[in-house]
Amino acid sequence: MAAENYLPHTAADIDRMLKRCGAEKLDDLYSDVPEQLRLKCPYKLPKGISEPELTRYFDAIAAENKPLRCFAGAGFYHHYTPAAIPALMSRSEFYTAYTPYQPEISQGTLQYIFEYQSMMCALTGLDVSNASMYDGATATAEAVLMAVSASKKKKRVLISATLAPAVATVIGTYAKGAGIIVETIPDDRGETSKREFEEMMGAGDVAAVVVASPNYFGILEDYSGFADICHRCKAYFIVNSHASALGSVRTPAEWGADIACGEAQSLGMPLNFGGPYLGYLCCTKALMRKMPGRIVGATTDRDGKRSFVLTLQAREQHIRRQKATSNICSNQGIMTLHAAIYLSLMGAEGLAKVNELSAEAAHSLARKLCDTGKVRIKYPDKPYLNEFVLEIADQKLSSDKIIEAAAANGILAGVKLTENDLLVCATEMCSPDDIEQYAVMLKSL
């Protein structure tokens, strides 16, 4: 029987235990389940299989997956995962633990979350970080809910058209329940239109403004003046970024943001077909008590020894129920360990180097692809880090055609924006040879 390595009871065990319970058979313990509800026939599922058979099953699955040389980003980036990370994350004292409700035997978890919070505050420049959200999209949606809740009666939120569509959609979904009106600030050639932004702020009823840096098109936008306008109108300024970029680009705090949020997958987390990733959420001290999710704080134990505990729990669902700041409880705990180890190994210097290599690879790639004459940079005068939009110049080609032909050559050419626009990225994982191969492939089309 395949299951018995996880289910230890022998027939004799069961008999002895049933006696203690005053029952004769296991079914007696379910006398309260009405007969008409009982499962009449076995589950229509296959018979259990052994471990060797299980590996064959997943090997066959793997054969149906084709990893490609990745030039796609759109919020999720193929960066290197240092080998020490999976080694440490496989410590089962970490990954088989629950949320650290018993601090006396959870200092391991509590300490790495405290380290993670410290590092995210350093990256974003803000004062407070929570102990993670599900992903960048939900983190941004929670940032909006938090801002609206802090601004009391105002329900109008502006989001830039240069946010990733998945992030915008999730914000839109979360807004429905909270009765928030979400309006999009149009883009002006790949950047948030400042003129439209100023006009939309005019009514004075805006609770929050959400922008992205770098934005969905890879562009580093200049948000000078945005925070001032927001704050003059008593609106919160929210900046969404993918975390690794913050090692090199102007930080949310430097833009005057009240809340910083986004996807931390770019801190070397494997792509894993969409997850698990890690949403981060940071804010100013003024907003601390509006923060959703877990927060770890330092204190001392009875012997005066430094200790870490879950804190400010009066914000949370298990205390406040419907009056809580969010329904979120446990979220992406072990991924905060990943982020903490990654940032420890990389340090400021390594992170800057990752950004530099990625930017050099991306700029080299952009020029080589344009040299084929098949494509051109859509926003040539806009600065970018590791990602850019290509406009297809060759009438015979389309985004789909390029993506399909590239996939046949083992290359993930990018993410389709429209039939004519392709979002392309590069990281330190792309060697000069990889870039050359992409260009040769494109030229041959």
Add this chain to the structure above:
Amino acid sequence: MNKELYQPLIFELSHDGRRGYSLPEYQYEDCGYEIPPQLRRSEKLSLPQVDEPTVVRHYTNSSNNNFGVDTGFYPLGSCTMKYNPKANEAMVARAGVADLHPYQPASTVQGALRIYRTLEKALSEIGGMAEFTLNPFAGAHGEYTGLMVIRQYHLSRADEARTRVIVPDSAHGTNPASAHMAGFEIVEVKSLPDGTVDVEDLRSKLDETVAAVMMTNPNTVGMFEKNIPEIAEAVHAAGALLYYDGANLNPMLGVARPGDMGFDVMHINLHKTFSTPHGGGGPGAGPVGVRAGLEKFLPNPRVVENADGSLGVEFGEDSFGQVSAWLGNFTVLIKALSYILTLGAEGIAKVGPLATLNANYIMNSLNDLYLQPIAGPCKHEFVFDGLKDKSTGVTTLEIAKSLLDYGFHAPTIYFPLLFHESIMIEPTETETPETLDAFIATMRKIAEEAISEPDKIKNAPYSTPISHPDEDEAALNPVITYADLCK
């Protein structure tokens, strides 16, 4: 655990000039770029500067200050801390998904999509539902998703007056919090002395303003809601839908399916019932199942079968929206599928009864010393209302802390809120009778010492890496970053 080992923070191990990274020195052609000064980071980034061996030793030592299911018995009620099979972890590496980008062409991720679809179908069979989405990231996220499906269903019928959700007073805190996030007003329904829902009170609250009734079955005191057929009938007659909080699904495996009980929408915590690890607080997964007719309201994106048998990803127009950028915590899904394939139909059917047996065995071995407020049999978990003999004033908190000295994790305490001194114990099916006997012996010893040496119990724990931390101080003067600590 080494109580004496002082564990510094990684920041305190920093030494200027040390580095822990290994990156290529690629020379790219024609790669010039410059970030304009006003777009550059100007504040110095204060991260630790440490070498790799220091990092590895730091986190390894840190893990020694932790307690997981692999360390010892973890009878945390309501959390289903069962063993996390190592095969599940190994299958993540074998499935070949590590380097798959979510936006790759569907033709290159057929294996990954097959994992999704196969798990979705298995959960539909186990839940008695028509279809599942695996996108929600956690149990609470699943609740929110399920309630948004319900909201969309009522709106699609132009039934806009349904603005309220009924939740039992014994429900997990996430239930009312999720309903609130989905835009509903919360109405509480009372519990009877035996912990089950007061059907008459429920009936009196059902009207045309109610969108859904959320139930946990077995409920949070570990009792099966035996009136569920009658409740389902009343809820449906009022035009509302019945939501199943899957937090307590484990004892129902092999016994009964939520769909057959009359539930319309449900979520499952893969990190509870389907053995994926809790990760010290995530990542989990909270798939949501719906009965026939509600599928089209599920969140986007959806995995669909094409006419030629291949799989694709679609965005449906009737969906209420999106709760995730892509298809959820994907590797968690792999682990759950691995578990289901390993156990198979027969193995899964054993899980519920054995989990229930373990719980009843402990309850019947301790109810002479601990106060059992509700007559059994219980299902997968049960609640004691503290010690029977409370004369020395030993509390549930002190009993819980005392257990830590004996190598056991504490049970859930002070939940459910129905009793003052709740101790909620859930052993799960993966524990041997010997482990249960050791736990029972310890609980008896604590109960006896609570009378004979109450001070000993009141000052526990003694052997853990830290003694009792000052949580009030932590909340009063929050120190939540290393920078705060240095101030």
